[in-house]
Amino acid sequence: MQKASSWLLAGVLGTTTATAHAATLEERMAAFEARASAAEKRAAAAEQQTQALARELQQIKLATPTLQPAVSNATAIAAPTVDTRLAKLEARQQSMEKQGSTANLTDGFSFKGYARSGLLINDGLGGGRGGPYSTPAGSVGGAVGRLGNEDDTYMRIDLSKEIYAQNGTRSKFTVSIADGVESSNDWTADESSLNVRQVFSELDHVAAFKGNSVFENATLWAGKRFDRDNYDIHWLDSDVVFLAGTGGGIYDVQMSKSWRSNYSLIGRDYGDFSEGGLNADVESYILTSNQFFDNGQWQWMFNAIGAKKNDFSSRTNEAGLTPADSGLHSMLANHQKNFFGREGFFKTALLYGQGLGAEVKNIGSDGELIDDARALRLALYGETPIAPGWRIGPSLLAEQSKDRYVKGDNYRWMTLNLRLANAINSNFEMAYEMSWQNMNLDPKGYLQRNAVDGNFWKFTVAPTFKPDVGDLLTRPELRVFASFMNWSSDLDRYSTSDTFGMTDFRAGGVWQYGVQMETWF
Template identity: 90%
Template sequence: MQKASSWLLAGALGASAATAQAATLEERMAAFEARASAAEKRAAAAEQQTQALARELQQIKLATPAVATAAATPTVDARLAKLEAREQSTEKQGSGAHLTDGFSFKGYARAGLLINDGLGGGRGGPYTTPAGSVGGAVGRLGNEDDTYMRIDLSKELYAQNGTRSKFTVSIADGVESSNDWTAEESNLNVRQVFTELDHLAAFKGNAMFENSTLWAGKRFDRDNFDIHWLDSDVVYLAGTGGGIYDVQMNKNWRSNYSLIGRNYGDFSEGGVNADVESYILTSNQFFDGGQWQWMFNAIGSKKNDFGTRVNEAGLAPADSGLHSMVANHQKTFFGREGFFKTALLYGQGLGAEVKNVGADGELIDDARALRVALYGETPLASDWRIGPSLLAEQSKDRYVKGDDYRWMTLNVRLANAINSNFEMAYEMSWQTMKLDPKGYLQRNAVDGNFWKFTIAPTFKPDLGDLLTRPELRLFASVMNWSSDLDRYSATDSFGKTDFNAGGVWQYGIQMETWF
């Protein structure tokens, strides 16, 4: 009897132990499932591996009875330990890759002091002349008194079918204060927020669309280009909408198409507030590997001349416009090392603002504008580089019937390498203008010239070319202009007590960078 009781007790203890082991196993399995689920959420890149682990765990569950035998338990424990080790490895790999994979950070910034010869705050900027009111930029070196920055943050992800998505947001700010805290003067702004899709699986095998990119959101066009020495875009298309890039029409012809909107503000008509928007339909064609470009824009803004709405001159603004540009992009400087670009732009109505396409809602129907841009860069001699540019425009009937704006800027940027980190930079800029605004914004007709010369000792990490950045520079600039230009407007810089014809010296220190 006593022996039988011992067997019963031993059996009960064995069953109890097996039950405890099974309970412990179930808890560990439950814990594993929770961690696997968390790993899935934390690491998208490890999702497939996590699913494989979950399937293997399910097989273990099906093969394991509710009460495990002592012989089976070590095998289950070993497999479970192996799965847990794989899960931890997956988490580490996934979390590390997920945080950085496809992420990019790009930016541009400039900041510095501009001091006049009376040790006061300097005046200036690439658009400081009267012609600047209609886009007539002059040389920017030693002529900037602002702090400006823009950062671009992007994240790329790949779907299992190979399609790539890219989200981009751009944040910018610009102030003229030299203080470290400028929140009250800040112009912080989200300049871009958009998403692109490319390498689309649905387009695979389609020669026309296989390499195209779809996009939607708020952005400036990918193929805008500028004259850096003048801080002037040759053409600038921006707004909110969508489009498609790189439709391959044939071997030597690709196309971009987009529809974007811009806003001209609000007005009240009959007690009803109306939102005035313009819409820009764009066709951008590239030929011979991008060497030739033809851009065409059709602009419509139905409410811009609605009812009693008028521009600053009291005239009905245009409700439509056309804009076109033909450009040539050379990868050499007339056969030499470097590059050279040429562009001819024409616009009418709302398209007569030929640089910032569709951005000026004050233009009238009769507005016409023609602009030419030429610029490039090349080695001039041993340790010397040169970047010449020309920008000129004639426009008429812009805001008032009979107004006439004519200006031309010639600019030359030079750099002489002294050693591997130091160069002497020079800039000469001359602008001639004949402006007759017919009283628009109380502006007066003027006729005259402006010139500027800057010398800038510059440090940089490498002296590759004129566009290598960052740069840390000291500078001294002298500028002068025809006295007639001082009376163009009471609201611009020209004609102020410390900034009038006769010669102005300005000095400063500045950094400029991009990456």
């Protein structure tokens, strides 16, 4: 009996030992698989990790035969699973070795961009004129329809690289390069405005924030960039709001289940001024709070702007007045994921600014504004199908501002725009655009501009090829077009330096034709 008990105890101990070995092996395999998966994400260290992978595989291969004789039948059944895992890990290792240094370059890399390029010809077979800001109201942000009204080549490319740290934190570096010219030549180096528009880095999935409900999904950033939540009315080539500069901030602070917050501090430069031995490097600083409620349906943005040296004793604006050294800006926006209950979307924004904040679109970018400047702007736009094969994109942009650059000046304008598309087949549609703008501008002689009151009209027809029809925002588009524009003759005397009023571009009706491509990805 005692002998039988000893055999039983030995058997139990043997099985326990074998099971422990098996458990240890399973743990090692699980840990190893996790490390291999992380290695694939960490592209920058791919070669070192491949070598480490090879060493660990060899160790496991050496250890496995010594364990198998001691395991029980249950553990022996699990052996094929171990072999299968080893085979998969070996295949992964071979794949990584084949990728080699190429994986370091491509893993986590992304390439995005926007571009347009086209030819604009007037009815006299000369160079066409135009642009979304070609009217007198364009001097204060009054854009008109862009279809068949662009004569430039513009491109921007965004290059990004993502890297994961061992603790799971993701870093992302982005650089944006842009250029724009109006020449039709292939070599335009002398006219190029090539520029690095963004250089910034971000951190998200931050390991130190895990378990913190407020900051767990937050993104930290610093550098030169456009604010992530800028948005525009594409038909007008006008941002609803555009915040950009150099600084830092944090996105997606989760205040509650349906409330998230963004905060940033951004700097801009108004230039260097020197007079009478006094020097001023004039910079402005924008402190931003951007609040999103009801899962992003409502947005409230507030900006405080300061530029203490902008009222430097020797610094005046183009009207000879002391510019503002501070300002406030606010926007209340509603983002609907449908078009009044129909398929599509609709957005509304009301913007207000004073002082340096009276440039309500490009926040903090205008250092000429005076303390008394005030501006109120309304933006409405959306897109929806209206009949089989037809889609419509209406928009309205209107602003009233006063005391901007001179006491008593007054700028009032409103743009109504309608983009229509009729799908003919899977790759071809007829696009149409109608645009009307009313303006009453009284600049009080600022920049030798005269008071005007009148209207602008444009109608464009554009046969268009694209990869797939059914959405006004699908790109690329290859277009030919014909545009008719006309405007009140009073607008010709607004300024001797703007587009309107030039000897070959006066009121009375202008036809323009062209071909254009536009793409983004």
